[in-house]
Amino acid sequence: MSTRGILNAAAGRGKFSLSRYEPSPPLQPFVEHYWIVRYDLNAETPFTQTVLSYPNVHLAFEHDHEGRRAFLYGIPRRPFVRELSGAGRVFGVRFRAGGFYPFWQRNVSLLTGTTVAASELFGRDADEWTSVILDAGDDAEMARQAELALSTRLPRRDPQAELAGRIVQETMNDRSIMKVEQLSELTGLSIRQMQRLFRKYVGVTPKWVIKRFRLQEAAEHLEQDESAQWAELATQFGYFDQAHFIKDFKSVLGQTPAAYKSRISAE
Incomplete structure (x- = not known):
């Protein structure tokens, strides 16, 4: 997985469990996967996990010492930080890039950087779903109950939303893509058309998506390769020079690659 x-996923593995389940065929155009996080830190100090988020909207059903709740999480503009304390669990639905729009039917960028109650979209059903899913027992049954719930609201497929999703997937898979102009050439869309498409269906700009995927890879590489060299990483992830890479890394993660490497090595 x-x-x-x-x-710093290695540190997180000792603090929480993560499992994932695939959606059924009818929901696959909209949902990428379901995920479940469980943790029990009652005998430990709180743990803070940072996530460099993908360009996906999430629907999360949460249960901890503060109670139960269901939220829609738009794409965070900055790294997502969550402190885990006590015991709890979260069941999440990760919508595909573009896959949330058919449910929402509004500009997805309106959700970017925000968290709203799930009831804003799903009404009273959200409260019922929270109980049914969180009371389901094991992870597989939680996923099954989520499938049943979402199937009652199954929307029509949207060709433009799926086009946006395919472009995002191509950007993730092809690390040579470093500029919006390259996506424009690949798709035949003008830069302005691309920006409008992403704003409406994905929620962030093409430039944001490109930078995020490249920096996710870079952070992962720094964690796994003790001998990583900045100049080599910069070239590997499509940067023309080391300074540009360091500047982008610091602008998103708040520290230089060297400082990040030192911190995770010490943990």
């Missing part, structure tokens, strides 16, 4: 985007 990939942990890309979960910063």
